[in-house]
Amino acid sequence: MPQLNSGGGDDLGANDEMIPFQDEGDQDEKIQENTFTERDLADVKTSLVNESEINQNPNTVAGPGAVRRGHQDEQRVYSDKHRDHLDDVSKHQDGGMYKPSAYSGYPFLMLPDPYLPNGSMSPSSNKVSVVQQPHGMHHLTSLLPYGNDHFNPSSPHLPTDMSQKPGVHRHQSQDLSGFYSLPPGGVGQITSSVGWQGQPVYPISSCPGFRQPYPSSLPSSSSYSRFPPSLVLGPSGMHPTGIPHPAIVPPTGKQEHDQYERNMYAKPHPEPKREKEPKKPVIKKPLNAFMLYMKEMRAKVIAECTLKESAAINQILGRRWHALTREEQAKYYELARKERQLHMQLYPSWSARDNYGKKKRRKREKQQDSNSDNSLDCS
DNA sequence: TTCCCTTTGAAGATC
DNA sequence: GATCTTCAAAGGGAA
Numbered sequence: 408m409p410q411l412n413s414g415g416g417d418d419l420g421a422n423d424e425m426i427p428f429q430d431e432g433d434q435d436e437k438i439q440e441n442t443f444t445e446r447d448l449a450d451v452k453t454s455l456v457n458e459s460e461i462n463q464n465p466n467t468v469a470g471p472g473a474v475r476r477g478h479q480d481e482q483r484v485y486s487d488k489h490r491d492h493l494d495d496v497s498k499h500q501d502g503g504m505y506k507p508s509a510y511s512g513y514p515f516l517m518l519p520d521p522y523l524p525n526g527s528m529s530p531s532s533n534k535v536s537v538v539q540q541p542h543g544m545h546h547l548t549s550l551l552p553y554g555n556d557h558f559n560p561s562s563p564h565l566p567t568d569m570s571q572k573p574g575v576h577r578h579q580s581q582d583l584s585g586f587y588s589l590p591p592g593g594v595g596q597i598t599s600s601v602g603w604q605g606q607p608v609y610p611i612s613s614c615p616g617f618r619q620p621y622p623s624s625l626p627s628s629s630s631y632s633r634f635p636p637s638l639v640l641g642p643s644g645m646h647p648t649g650i651p652h653p654a655i656v657p658p659t660g661k662q663e664h665d666q667y668e669r670n671m672y673a674k675p676h677p678e679p680k681r682e683k684e685p686k687k688p689v690i691k692k693p694l695n696a697f698m699l700y701m702k703e704m705r706a707k708v709i710a711e712c713t714l715k716e717s718a719a720i721n722q723i724l725g726r727r728w729h730a731l732t733r734e735e736q737a738k739y740y741e742l743a744r745k746e747r748q749l750h751m752q753l754y755p756s757w758s759a760r761d762n763y764g765k766k767k768r769r770k771r772e773k774q775q776d777s778n779s780d781n782s783l784d785c786s
Numbered sequence: 787t788t789c790c791c792t793t794t795g796a797a798g799a800t801c
Numbered sequence: 802g803a804t805c806t807t808c809a810a811a812g813g814g815a816a
Contacts (some may be wrong), residue, residue, distance in 0.1 A: 476811040692809045697794035701810065721793040728794070743795080759797045763807060 546695035605651040689765070690757050697728055 546556070701724050708720050708727075728736070750757070 496808095544796080552812065574801040669808075692796075692807095694809060698809055701793075714815050718790085718792040718813080720811075721791085723793090725793040737794085739796095747796080759808070762809085763798080 602680070689762060690754050692759055692762065693746040694743060696736065697725075697742040699742050700724065700728055700731075700736075700739045 701721065702728065704724055705717075705720060709715065709724050712720075712723065713724075714720050
C-alpha cells in the first residue's frame with residue numbers, strides 16, 4: 408500500500424527512483440512556456456484537423472500514438488523531476504520558501520499525515536492549514552465538501568460491506584469532526600464573480616495563441632471547487648444531516664450524476680422509491696493533482712480559447728501543466744495529497760478497485776483495435 | 787442515449 | 802520490482 412510508505416516520504420512520488428531531472432532550468436521552461444502557450448491552440452486545432460492526415464503518414468511524428476508516447480516519456484521524466492522538486496519543497500518548507508498559497512481557508516487544520524510515522528503532522532500539512540495568502544481561496548474549497556461530518560464512514564450512504572474487504576487497512580481519523588468544521592471566513596471569501604463549473608469568468612476572446620503567460624500565482628477566479636458554491640457556504644448553508652459526499656455518486660451515468668449534484672442538498676434523503684434500488688452509491692476516486700488543476704483552469708482555457716471540446720482543452724491543459732513551475736505544481740500535488748488523505752479517512756475501506764469495471768469499454772480493447780488499424784496503415 | 791476523446795496521476799493488477 | 806490497466810473530470814461529438 409503506497410499510503411504506508413515509510414521513511415518519511417509522502418505520496419507525492421517515490422523518492423527511491425531518482426532519475427536525474429533534465430533540468431532545462433526553470434528559465435528555459437519559462438521561455439518555452441510563452442512559445443508553448445502561443446502555439447497551444449494552433450497545435451491542438453491543427454492536430455485535430457490533420458488527425459486523419461497524420462494517421463496516414465507514418466513518418467509524421469505527431470500522430471496520436473506518437474503524441475501519446477511522447478507524453479508518456481515526458482511524463483516519466485517529469486515525474487522524476489517532480490519528485491526531485493518535492494524533495495526541494497520539503498527541504499524548503501521550514502525555510503519558508505514553500506508556503507503554499509493555495510491553502511488559505513483550508514478547512515482541515517492539523518490533518519494528520521498518514522505518510523509520516525506515528526501519524527505525526529507533516530510540516531506541509533501544518534503550514535498549509537494555517538497560512539493565508541492574499542490570492543488564496545482557491546481550489547482548496549474543493550475539499551470543503553469532504554469537510555462535512557455527514558460523510559463519516561459510518562454514514563448510511565456508504566456501502567455496508569466496505570469494511571469487509573480483506574487486506575484493506577486504513578486508520579481512522581482521530582477526530583474527523585475537527586476537520587469538518589468549516590471556518591466561515593475561509594469559505595466565505597468566494598465572491599459572486601467566481602465562475603462556476605464552466606461558466607466563463609473572463610471575457611470571451613479569440614485566444615490568439617495564449618499570449619498571456621501562465622500566471623505564476625494561482626488566479627482567484629475560475630472554478631476552484633469541485634462543488635457548487637452552495638456547498639461552500641459553511642455550516643449555515645448546509646443541511647444538518649444526510650448530505651452525501653460529493654465523491655459518492657449514483658452508480659449510473661453522468662447525467663444522473665449531474666442531477667444528483669443539483670439535488671444533493673435539496674434532497675439529502677433518498678426518496679422511498681430509491682429504497683428499492685439495491686445499487687450502492689459509487690464512491691469516486693479522489694482527484695489527483697492534474698485533475699485538480701484541470702478543474703480549476705478549464706474555465707479559463709475555455710474562455711481564452713473559446714474551445715468547448717474537452718479533448719482539446721485537456722491537451723492544452725496538459726501542456727500548461729508541464730509549463731508550470733515546480734512550486735506551482737507542488738500546490739496541486741499537496742492539495743491532491745490532502746484530498747487522498749481525507750478520502751482515506753472518510754472511506755477507510757474504499758479501494759480504487761471498487762470502481763473497476765465501471766467503464767463500458769476497456770481501453771485495452773480500443774487500443775487493440777487501434778493497433779490493428781495502424782498495422783494495416785503502416786504495413 | 788451511450789461512449790469516445792484527451793490529459794496526468796494514483797492505485798490496483800499482472801508478470 | 803517493473804510494467805500495464807483502470808479511473809478520476811469535462812463536455813462536445815460521433816454512433
